[in-house]
Amino acid sequence: MTTPVGPASPPPNGPALGGYDDAMSALYATLSEVQQSDASAGESQVADDQLQQQNEEAQQRAAIQKEQANQANSGGGFFSDIGHFLGDVASDLVHGRIGDAFEDGGHDLEQAWNSPKFWSDLETGLKDVAMVAGAAAVVVGSAGVAGAPIAVGLATAAAYTGAVAEAGSALAGARVAHFAAAAEDASADATADGDHIAQLQSLTSDVIANLKQSDQSHERALASLTQSIETNDQTLVEASSTTVKG
Amino acid sequence: MEPIQSGQSLPASLPGDEPALTTALVCTGDPGAEMAALAIENGDAERTNAHQERDAEEATEAQANAAEVQKMHDEASSMRSEGVFDAAMGVVTAAVTVAAPIAFAANPAAPAATMAQSQAGAARAGAVAGGLFDSMGKLGDSFFHATQHDDEASAAADRASAGQNGDAVKDANDTAAAAEATISSALDFDRSYSSVEGQIQLAALHRA
Numbered sequence: 243m244t245t246p247v248g249p250a251s252p253p254p255n256g257p258a259l260g261g262y263d264d265a266m267s268a269l270y271a272t273l274s275e276v277q278q279s280d281a282s283a284g285e286s287q288v289a290d291d292q293l294q295q296q297n298e299e300a301q302q303r304a305a306i307q308k309e310q311a312n313q314a315n316s317g318g319g320f321f322s323d324i325g326h327f328l329g330d331v332a333s334d335l336v337h338g339r340i341g342d343a344f345e346d347g348g349h350d351l352e353q354a355w356n357s358p359k360f361w362s363d364l365e366t367g368l369k370d371v372a373m374v375a376g377a378a379a380v381v382v383g384s385a386g387v388a389g390a391p392i393a394v395g396l397a398t399a400a401a402y403t404g405a406v407a408e409a410g411s412a413l414a415g416a417r418v419a420h421f422a423a424a425a426e427d428a429s430a431d432a433t434a435d436g437d438h439i440a441q442l443q444s445l446t447s448d449v450i451a452n453l454k455q456s457d458q459s460h461e462r463a464l465a466s467l468t469q470s471i472e473t474n475d476q477t478l479v480e481a482s483s484t485t486v487k488g
Numbered sequence: 489m490e491p492i493q494s495g496q497s498l499p500a501s502l503p504g505d506e507p508a509l510t511t512a513l514v515c516t517g518d519p520g521a522e523m524a525a526l527a528i529e530n531g532d533a534e535r536t537n538a539h540q541e542r543d544a545e546e547a548t549e550a551q552a553n554a555a556e557v558q559k560m561h562d563e564a565s566s567m568r569s570e571g572v573f574d575a576a577m578g579v580v581t582a583a584v585t586v587a588a589p590i591a592f593a594a595n596p597a598a599p600a601a602t603m604a605q606s607q608a609g610a611a612r613a614g615a616v617a618g619g620l621f622d623s624m625g626k627l628g629d630s631f632f633h634a635t636q637h638d639d640e641a642s643a644a645a646d647r648a649s650a651g652q653n654g655d656a657v658k659d660a661n662d663t664a665a666a667a668e669a670t671i672s673s674a675l676d677f678d679r680s681y682s683s684v685e686g687q688i689q690l691a692a693l694h695r696a
Contacts, residue, residue: 401585401586401614402586404585405581405582405583405585405586405618406582406586408578408581408582408585409578409579409581409582409583411578412574412575412576412577412578412579412581412582413575413578413579415571415574415575415578416571416572416574416575417571418571419567419568419570419571419572419574420568420571422567422571423564423565423567423568423571424564426560426561426563426564426567427560427561427564429560430557430560430561430564431557433553433556433557433560434553434554434557437550437553437554437557437650441546441549441550441553444546444657448542448661451661451664451665455668458668458672462672462675465679466679469679469683473686476690477690480690480693480694
């Protein structure tokens with residue numbers, strides 16, 4: 243990702259000839275130092291950006307995992323979690339581990355509480371119960387109106403069961419909606435992290451491009467200086483030889 | 489999360505690229521140097537404009553991305569509210585369904601025919617009340633769903649806007665690269681021109 247930058251032009255050869263060459267040599271050295279300084283600053287910024295990028299990538303992975311964990315099909319189902327709970331508690335009780343029974347039971351209940359699939363199954367199941375109970379209430383109620391008083395009591399019980407199941411389904415639905423919202427929030431966080439990563443990559447590209455541009459600029463300046471020193475030396479030599487010939 | 493700061497710095501001004509120096513060279517009377525200086529000035533201005541445009545587009549892109557994320561959070565918030573609303577309406581509907589027949593229940597001492605009629609009326613009352621609250625729940629759901637769809641549409645629009653800004657950033661980078669090439673060409677020309685001029689002066693010196 244970084245561009246190695248070093249002194250592109252060799253330092254002026256030979257001893258300095260006169261004050262002009264001394265000044266040019268000093269300028270050359272200063273420019274070389276500036277070039278190195280720019281390169282170091284650019285490399286440092288690129289390293290910082292890459293470090294920040296790694297952090298963002300870790301956050302994005304965590305957000306994606308959270309999103310997946312909150313999907314409706316994630317976690318154990320209703321019967322699976324109930325089975326685990328009953329199995330663990332029964333096993334602990336059979337082996338006389340009362341304390342473990344509470345601990346394992348609590349752990350299983352916590353898992354069920356945090357399982358989107360458990361609540362999704364519960365909501366669906368309670369909806370089905372409410373539907374069946376409602377239908378039963380209508381059918382049995384019709385019989386009761388027709389003249390069977392005991393059927394009225396059954397119809398009322400079915401209606402109550404349906405209503406309670408409907409309410410339970412609605413409460414389970416709230417929990418399901420909570421998981422869906424958490425998944426959406428996690429998705430938004432993952433998107434934000436992805437945007438930041440793209441932004442950092444763009445920033446790094448800009449820094450590298452500017453670094454290259456700065457480096458090329460320094461190269462040109464150093465080349466011009468070298469040429470200036472050479473031209474000055476040639477002029478001095480030519481002037482000297484002309485004087486000797488004259 | 490802290491916002492990412494635009495930390496890129498433009499290259500330091502150098503003798504070869506310095507606009508002030510090129511401006512001075514424009515008036516030297518040397519046509520080659522003047523031409524090179526003008527080309528460098530133009531290239532430098534073009535490069536500066538491209539960099540400014542790139543920075544502006546990047547800032548706008550970041551804003552659009554942030555707006556998209558905010559809309560997604562708004563949608564999640566709406567989903568959460570809808571869940572709570574549905575739960576409340578479900579419980580109220582169930583309570584009314586159960587309570588209405590009790591409220592309309594007949595007097596146990598009444599004759600059988602009257603009792604049967606009262607029970608039928610109570611059942612109807614419970615059904616009507618339950619249906620009423622069920623309808624209210626569906627109305628609320630429609631409102632929440634519409635809000636969520638609005639948020640999704642806004643997020644999609646923000647995403648598209650950010651994509652356009654990203655394209656503009658690439659265009660600005662291309663423009664900056666072209667300007668850089670112009671400056672390089674002008675400097676190469678100036679170097680060659682100066683070299684040839686020096687050789688001519690040297691030849692003149694030899695002839696003398």
